[in-house]
Amino acid sequence: MSELEQLRQEAEQLRHQIRDARKACSDSTLSQMTAGLDSVGRIQMRTRRTLRGHLAKIYAMHWGTDSRLLVSASQDGKLIIWDSYTTNKVMRRSSVVFSFILRYLSCCRFLDDGQIITSSGDTTCALWDIETGQQTTSFTGHTGDVMSLTVCPDSKAFVSGACDALAKLWDIRDGMCRQSFTGHVSDINAVCFFPNGNAFTTGSDDATCRLFDLRADQELMLYSHDNIICGITSVAFSKSGRLLLAGYDDFNCNVWDTLKGERAGINTCISFTLKSISALFQK
Amino acid sequence: MAQTSQDQGAVGITDPDDDSPNMIAYRKIEEIITRLQDETEGVPVRTVKSFLSKIPSVVTGSDIVQWLMKNLNIEDPVEAIHIGSLIAAQGYIFPISDHVLTLKDDGTFYRFQAPYFWPSNCWEPENTDYAIYLCKRTMQNKTRLELADYEAENLARLQRAFARKWEFIFMQAEAQVKIDRKKDKTERKILDSQERAFWDVHRPVPGCVNTTEMDIRKCRRLKNPARVKKSVYGVVDDTHTQSPVHTPSQQINKDSKEDVEKEILFLNTQLDRHCMKMSKVAETLMSYTDQYLEYDPFLSVPDPSNPWIGDDVTFWEQEASKEPCQQRVKKWGFSLDEALKDPLGRDQFLKFLESEFSSENLLYWLAVQDLKCRPLQEVPARAQEIWQEFLAEGAPNAINLDSHSYERTSQNLKDPGRYSFEDAQDHIYKLMKSDSYPRFQRSNAYQDLLLARKKPETDQGRRTSLEKFTRSMGKSLTTKRLTGLMQSS
Numbered sequence: 001m002s003e004l005e006q007l008r009q010e011a012e013q014l015r016h017q018i019r020d021a022r023k024a025c026s027d028s029t030l031s032q033m034t035a036g037l038d039s040v041g042r043i044q045m046r047t048r049r050t051l052r053g054h055l056a057k058i059y060a061m062h063w064g065t066d067s068r069l070l071v072s073a074s075q076d077g078k079l080i081i082w083d084s085y086t087t088n089k090v091m092r093r094s095s096v097v098f099s100f101i102l103r104y105l106s107c108c109r110f111l112d113d114g115q116i117i118t119s120s121g122d123t124t125c126a127l128w129d130i131e132t133g134q135q136t137t138s139f140t141g142h143t144g145d146v147m148s149l150t151v152c153p154d155s156k157a158f159v160s161g162a163c164d165a166l167a168k169l170w171d172i173r174d175g176m177c178r179q180s181f182t183g184h185v186s187d188i189n190a191v192c193f194f195p196n197g198n199a200f201t202t203g204s205d206d207a208t209c210r211l212f213d214l215r216a217d218q219e220l221m222l223y224s225h226d227n228i229i230c231g232i233t234s235v236a237f238s239k240s241g242r243l244l245l246a247g248y249d250d251f252n253c254n255v256w257d258t259l260k261g262e263r264a265g266i267n268t269c270i271s272f273t274l275k276s277i278s279a280l281f282q283k
Numbered sequence: 284m285a286q287t288s289q290d291q292g293a294v295g296i297t298d299p300d301d302d303s304p305n306m307i308a309y310r311k312i313e314e315i316i317t318r319l320q321d322e323t324e325g326v327p328v329r330t331v332k333s334f335l336s337k338i339p340s341v342v343t344g345s346d347i348v349q350w351l352m353k354n355l356n357i358e359d360p361v362e363a364i365h366i367g368s369l370i371a372a373q374g375y376i377f378p379i380s381d382h383v384l385t386l387k388d389d390g391t392f393y394r395f396q397a398p399y400f401w402p403s404n405c406w407e408p409e410n411t412d413y414a415i416y417l418c419k420r421t422m423q424n425k426t427r428l429e430l431a432d433y434e435a436e437n438l439a440r441l442q443r444a445f446a447r448k449w450e451f452i453f454m455q456a457e458a459q460v461k462i463d464r465k466k467d468k469t470e471r472k473i474l475d476s477q478e479r480a481f482w483d484v485h486r487p488v489p490g491c492v493n494t495t496e497m498d499i500r501k502c503r504r505l506k507n508p509a510r511v512k513k514s515v516y517g518v519v520d521d522t523h524t525q526s527p528v529h530t531p532s533q534q535i536n537k538d539s540k541e542d543v544e545k546e547i548l549f550l551n552t553q554l555d556r557h558c559m560k561m562s563k564v565a566e567t568l569m570s571y572t573d574q575y576l577e578y579d580p581f582l583s584v585p586d587p588s589n590p591w592i593g594d595d596v597t598f599w600e601q602e603a604s605k606e607p608c609q610q611r612v613k614k615w616g617f618s619l620d621e622a623l624k625d626p627l628g629r630d631q632f633l634k635f636l637e638s639e640f641s642s643e644n645l646l647y648w649l650a651v652q653d654l655k656c657r658p659l660q661e662v663p664a665r666a667q668e669i670w671q672e673f674l675a676e677g678a679p680n681a682i683n684l685d686s687h688s689y690e691r692t693s694q695n696l697k698d699p700g701r702y703s704f705e706d707a708q709d710h711i712y713k714l715m716k717s718d719s720y721p722r723f724q725r726s727n728a729y730q731d732l733l734l735a736r737k738k739p740e741t742d743q744g745r746r747t748s749l750e751k752f753t754r755s756m757g758k759s760l761t762t763k764r765l766t767g768l769m770q771s772s
Contacts, residue, residue, distance in 0.1 A: 007543040014550035025558040033565035048591045104500055112656040121500060131658040173702050187304055196571045205304040215559035227355050227366055229311045240579035242572040250369050259569060
């Protein structure tokens with residue numbers, strides 16, 4: 001047997017052991033544990049504001065820390081900052097081009113005023129120092145385009161979701177991948193941390209959302225329904241984490257009970273001008 | 284139309300290995316479509332007599348909606364219409380008298396799309412095909428084939444664009460018309476409508492969503508990019524030059540020895556990790572959501588009201604004010620993290636630590652947090668300042684570190700970086716969390732705020748000396764007894 005073969009066997013054995021260890025921890029499931037919990041009931045949401053101004057598809061948006069300002073980015077090349085409450089535009093800018101990455105940039109999140117983390121179609125993520133424009137750390141390991149990232153509340157780590165159907169937890173300080181989560185069968189388009197920083201959710205083209213826990217090192221819950229055919233483009237949690245909001249390719253936004261795995265509400269985006277509902281939670 | 288002869292080659296049996304993001308959705312839809320068309324369990328497809336002619340092979344919108352509700356266990360007709368419209372938008376069913384592909388819950392007639400035209404065949408029809416199609420429509424003298432306004436505009440545009448090869452296109456269109464004429468009248472009606480529905484998907488009515496538009500980021504990964512795009516009408520376009528295709532540089536990875544060795548290293552660290560039991564994890568999630576329920580505007584009504592429902596922005600004004608409401612003070616008691624997250628909570632905690640003469644811990648922690656955010660150029664200087672203030676011999680705000688952490692930190696400072704102080708910081712954090720923070724939670728200052736007995740800017744002096752006194756009497760005093768003491772003093 002060649003050395004490579006031996007190594008492969010060793011890796012396979014380790015994978016089996018890890019699988020067994022995870023099974024040993026599965027003394028219950030989240031659904032079983034929450035069976036007796038009161039359901040959240042029907043969550044009815046209404047459109048409160050419509051912000052008009054972009055000329056083409058809006059690909060991303062993000063809330064400011066005051067829960068009123070938000071920024072949106074569109075294919076028309078413009079960034080607009082809105083006071084969402086009054087619907088007034090505060091600022092309008094042409095997108096600044098940072099040409100440091102050779103493939104497309106799928107997601108970016110500020111770590112603080114001086115640093116930003118990006119995910120890219122070249123399968124890597126990167127940490128940048130904004131002032132010098134230099135790449136401080138590179139996070140490699142995914143074998144598919146990285147589509148989204150979410151920063152842990154303690155700012156020491158982040159999770160990325162990619163087209164290789166894996167979600168990975170990275171240590172910001174040393175650039176190492178700490179954990180890798182399997183379960184999805186197609187591209188992961190969106191990821192979001194649970195507010196306690198110990199779990200996160202993913203949304204994928206396989207029409208399911210999943211909840212993964214860092215300490216259990218595995219999937220806790222699957223959010224899906226036979227009648228849900230389309231992939232998920234964005235996910236977000238409510239303040240308590242009890243509600244999981246997911247935006248789908250069919251213009252629906254489904255509200256899930258995070259703990260019980262049931263659907264709590266469906267909201268249809270009637271207008272066709274918004275193709276993807278990005279993570280839209282007030283802090 | 285070259286359709287029938289190509290049927291065998293291009294029917295939409297999806298390749299299980301195909302990784303196009305939409306394939307999963309197509310497979311699900313095709314499953315539903317197959318069931319819908321089932322002879323016994325499906326919808327009633329019939330020929331309807333109309334006016335002077337017959338309309339072959341149709342089913343009403345309401346029949347489809349009813350079937351969906353029954354067979355997909357849907358209670359709300361709105362949901363059934365939503366799924367039905369999705370299936371229509373992708374082109375699997377279509378209204379025979381409308382270009383707009385949605386499902387209506389009424390007597391509107393719908394037809395099923397031919398598998399040849401299914402989206403799962405990965406059609407990317409060229410404009411030459413579209414031009415041939417529109418051209419041939421104008422050649423046939425039938426009212427049902429008249430061009431809509433937008434189609435006439437499209438045709439005009441294509442005529443200009445393809446001016447030089449219009450003769451070729453015209454000939455192809457004529458050839459198609461000839462083939463069509465040979466077909467049975469009823470069959471032609473059906474095929475014509477299916478062909479039109481195909482183009483409604485790929486060249487939609489202005490204002491409709493183009494469902495064939497893929498996420499721009501995923502377009503690169505279309506299977507077999509070097510494949511010659513097949514023509515709907517079997518036209519081999521030799522004037523179309525094959526542009527060089529950029530083959531993606533990431534090939535299927537042939538694992539090298541290093542890759543596998545790296546993986547083994549990674550797997551070993553995974554194995555070493557302590558895995559928490561699911562039941563415990565579930566419990567922590569449940570208690571977290573329970574604790575924060577009252578802070579979740581979707582599940583509890585904010586106090587005094589939700590600014591998004593009604594016009595009252597008091598809630599936000601309260602958040603921004605220097606006087607924290609009770610709910611906010613309560614949060615500081617949930618965890619040290621929460622206290623530190625809120626600037627007001629941080630201030631209160633700092634004041635408390637000052638009263639205990641251990642404020643250097645928090646000051647150090649804050650300084651290190653700040654260091655981590657500084658621009659790279661400022662880091663070395665700032666690191667030195669932190670060392671001087673907190674760690675150097677004779678430092679004004681000396682923190683108490685064990686010798687091991689102290690050594691590590693001074694080593695780190697030989698090459699100062701953002702994370703040089705992090706190990707020491709973690710140590711200090713743990714100290715505050717296990718020692719000072721619980722006392723803060725029990726402190727009079729905090730308890731008073733919590734029970735809204737006093738405002739934040741009170742005279743701390745009296746409390747402080749009393750606390751020192753009670754502490755010196757022994758740590759076994761409980762809050763109750765402390766309160767009792769206070770009342771008597």
